[in-house]
Amino acid sequence: MDALFKSLADPARRTLLDALREQDGQTLQQLQPCLDMSRFGVMKHLGVLEDAGLITTKRVGRFKHHYLNALPLQEAIDRWIEPLLVKPAARAVLDLKSQLEGTSPMSKPDFVMQTYIKTTQDRLWDALSDETNVAHYHFMASHATREGARTTMFLPDGTELMSNVLLTSDPKSRIECTFEPNWEGGGAPSRVIYLIEVEGDFIKLTVEHYDLTFPVVPGEGVADGWARWAAGLKTWLETGEPTHFGSRASA
Incomplete structure (x- = not known):
């Protein structure tokens, strides 16, 4: 959990997660324009997010695609927030x-x-x-x-x-x-x-x-x-x- 919340504390990393929420499976080249920093800087932020489990990657040929992995966030929600919410008995x-x-x-x-x-x-x-x-x-x-x-x-x-x-x-x-x-x-x-x-x-x-x-x-x-x-x-x-x-x- 420490790595999860630490990774979310940086606005640049939240921006990258927002970009993947809009379009999953983007490459480093596609994500770089989201931040005003070097390719290496964006790569470091992606590495932190991957270490925290918030993104996962899939290499296809020469390109590495990045995917939002929402499961760690869902587990945090289930642990602290979900018990406070009343949900319908059935969900379509x-x-x-x-x-x-x-x-x-x-x-x-x-x-x-x-x-x-x-x-x-x-x-x-x-x-x-x-x-x-x-x-x-x-x-x-x-x-x-x-x-x-x-x-x-x-x-x-x-x-x-x-x-x-x-x-x-x-x-x-x-x-x-x-x-x-x-x-x-x-x-x-x-x-x-x-x-x-x-x-x-x-x-x-x-x-x-x-x-x-x-x-x-x-x-x-x-x-x-x-x-x-x-x-x-x-x-x-x-x-x-x-x-x-x-x-x-x-x-």
């Missing part, structure tokens, strides 16, 4: 329009999120790959079933929420699958990659979401859904208590 799922066509292994992700979980590589892999674990942490789905490569998630009333088809996987390190929302207006399938890396006693989980056809807005829509999904997964793996950060009401 926003329209997520996406497509799978025309993607490339070198394409730039539309959304990137990272979190660190105090667990083992085996436990995180099982949580992501075994459909029976969905019930322990998903913010909306009450259960899931698998048929071949397709996993389908359901609301408590039995309505299909979404499904995904496994495309490729490297055991305990990488999963790539489709993202196929079944709610009204969900759009065509997009693509998600989960990256698992061991860092001491923690596991770094990176989520990369590709082929979205709408801007990603922090705190809304797909970004909000991923934050709730990750918070439930992290809490369940670290405490053993099933946790659901969101509505589990039937549609």
Whole structure:
């Protein structure tokens, strides 16, 4: 938390976060005009934000793209502010329009999120790959079933929420699958990659979401859904208590 608040104390770094909120995935060259300083100065500020976990990066070819990682801020809000707010029992799922066509292994992700979980590589892999674990942490789905490569998630009333088809996987390190929302207006399938890396006693989980056809807005829509999904997964793996950060009401 100290690094988080220290990084936010500088107005230049807040300006960079605002720029990424307006347009995620920008390069250093794109971000430099936001600040009246040298390329090296902007690079140093980006490094502080990355060390604090407020941004994450993805290198595509010669370019390094920077993404706003709202999860640390969401965790701070959940810790001190969320208990003071009264929220509705149910929250409408926003329209997520996406497509799978025309993607490339070198394409730039539309959304990137990272979190660190105090667990083992085996436990995180099982949580992501075994459909029976969905019930322990998903913010909306009450259960899931698998048929071949397709996993389908359901609301408590039995309505299909979404499904995904496994495309490729490297055991305990990488999963790539489709993202196929079944709610009204969900759009065509997009693509998600989960990256698992061991860092001491923690596991770094990176989520990369590709082929979205709408801007990603922090705190809304797909970004909000991923934050709730990750918070439930992290809490369940670290405490053993099933946790659901969101509505589990039937549609």
